[in-house]
Amino acid sequence: MGNILILIDAPIFTLQLLIDGILIGAVFALAAYGMALVWGVMKIINFAQGEFVILGGFVAYWTCGFGINPFLSIPIAGLVLFAIGWVLYRLIITRIVEGDLFISILATFGISILLQQLMNQLFGADVQTVESGLGTWFLFNDRITVLQVKVVAFGIALCLGLVLSLYMKKARLGQAIRATAQDSRAARILGIDTDRVYGATFALNAAICGVLGALVSMTWVVQPFMGLAYTVRSFMIVIVAGIGNVFGVILAGLGLGAAENFAGFILGAEFQTAFVFSLLVLILLWRNSLLRLQRRYLQ
Amino acid sequence: MSDSLLEVDGVTKRFGGVVANDNISLLVPEGGIVGLIGPNGSGKTTLFSSIVGYHPVDSGTIRFGGREITKLRVPQIARMGLLRTFQQTRIYREMTGVQNMQISVSQSSLSLRQMFSKSPPDVIERADHLLSFVGLFSKRNLLAGDLSFGQQKLLEFAMALMNEPKLLLLDEPTAGINPTLINGLIDRLLRSNAELGITLLVIEHNMRAIMRLAKHIYCLAHGQLLTAGTPDEIQNDPRVIDAYLGGS
């Protein structure tokens, strides 16, 4: 584990890993927020969450291919994914809401595979990235590099989170969403069109992912098969933080980003994905053992 | 008491800030039928869940047949001969009535061979007999999920009998049953107690039913034990009447 020694000898590297981790962590947190939204309102775990993100990235990549300003591609990706989310809801999700859990896992999983392979066919299996045209900040005598675009992405992600929180509290649709999440039958009795609420929630989540995807394509890379890792990250964050806990989601997201970065450095880049999925298993085992003490089950 | 099959002593159970059971104590004598009544939300089903080990209790002890079972889990307690039926009636929906009965055989002394082989003829015979007993023989090959609610309740009861329990906790056995059939159900409960020797602890809202069934009744209100006594005493106790009519 020579890499750990490097961190100890040169603590400045630790800071670098931490900064990079936290910056990407905001994206993870928002993706988790979206997943928690769908989960809380419709009781569906969206297995295609990561693919929505990556698809958003590819939409951004594609629009930028026409010379459009990369920052304009962010809202474009959001809108396109909103539409896709709405269509998927109407075609598929509406039939599995409030149904068998097993069916909902497989349906969204099927969607994730469909999207993965579609992107693979349309865009190829290579990693793609979008040039943002922004520069780099050099700190601490040039020993720490901070890509400006990452900070911008961080900022956008957090702003998005803030806007969404306000929307959920103040806007009529936001309140309808929260009401449906608490008790869908009661909401229906009170006159809320739960089908529209579900559709709006699902499309909203897709839009959030679209925006995040555009950010990811600019700060990092996108590739058709990276989606599952994002889905798993979102899921882990929701499990650790809990569905209603916005602050916890942000904290967990930033933490995961940092942890992953450190793991990638210490264990080697080729084990970073293994780390993410192994962490998932460990978190589930830990949560399960906690519940077992109360004789409840993770289900 | 040495002949009490079930001893609940000072059991308390909290859910968050709500005290569902507050220092409840009761005794169920072997071979007896004991009733548990009280308005909605008084903690009756919670008490059942505490007894069978569905959740841990915050304080108090529970003894079954002299053994302390407070810390044991549901399957262990069930194998000791303490079963419960559910308010919402739970059966195996995708299996036939007979299959539901076959799998309800007592699991405490299952040998390795029995685990893998087909049910022996005497088990099927007993299943058929019990299904007749509750009046479901003609429906025994239908999927349990296709039965009506009342029929499912009867099946659940038959499954419990199949398991040959010592003590059976019944959660509102007459709820949702056609009123004309309730007397028949009470008769069967009395017979299972008298002929099969099963001790019963019954939660009921139907006053007439519980007065016929039970020799001794406990009344809960707001999570606490309000009073206990014979059916006559309970019927005439103003506190009991208050608890039901006075609301929460």
Added chain:
Amino acid sequence: MSSVWKYVAYSGVIAISVVAPWALPAYQTQLAFLWVMVLLALTWDLVGGQMGYTSFGNIVFFGLGMYVTAVVQRNMHFGIEEYVHVAGAVETLTPQEYITGLFVGLGASGIAGVVLAGILGACLLATGMRGQYFGICTLGLGIAAGELASGWEYIGAGSGLVTPVFPEGLGQRGLFFYYIFFLLTLMLFLTLGWLYSGHFGLAINAIRDDEDKAEAMGIHTTRYKIIAWCLSAFFLSVAGGGVGHLVGFIDPTEVAFAGATFGVWMILMAILGGKGTLWGPVIGAVIFHFTQELFWTYLFGWQRVVMGAFIVGIVVFFPRGIMGWAGDRWPERFGHRTTG
């Protein structure tokens, strides 16, 4: 179905199965894979369809078996280092060496699979992980296994492992493995048929229908869950060992722990044919395998896209599968009685 017709049907299927690779020599390898698919579907259905525990990670046992057989066989005759990287022609074994190595390897795989299932069962099943969480946890396991295997030098890391060349003197490779997989799957089918008709079948169905109720009735749920998973794991590991040798090359994420392909297909096949039935997974596997071949021929890369759409379509619009549909349509024949 009346008994006579049943025997005729079963004999017919067995006869065709025995003769098929001789009648269609060009398709021997594909037919061999057909049996592997049937096995994948049946093992998944045992835990997923009959017992209600949707596993997305059964592929772990398949991949484990693949590597174990290869490593054992190699260490029996040569040092492992000589086969670690894909490098042109490798030493060949004599037919005896190949066969003994293969069968010892398969045995080791079977044992390894059961041991791993036991350990995982203790961590997941005994502690009560259920439903969606069980599914996601197994998904994580499946993928983590592939990623970890990709990083482990001893077994070739990302470059994979080459299995010994099929020696001269043993006939056709496709034919040889066809019969191995056929017999293995037949053994599995008969075992499951026996289990499902007895107390064990009732117990796992009860767990599927209402596990809380099963516990409340005193059923040893943990015991049954672990036995079922270990049984699946055994057959999956042995099959994996065989496939590694049939293919000739073990890639950690594309062949061994191919969660995105085999791992998902096994679920799809079981559902398509009708989960929770004995013949459902078999029918689903047969249909799936043949359509897959067709798709590949005509659609190339778009095949996978269509597969994804297929999964969604089946799960949403046809979740009861073929046997389920048959059971609803002709309840007396295939399903349950609707009148007393």
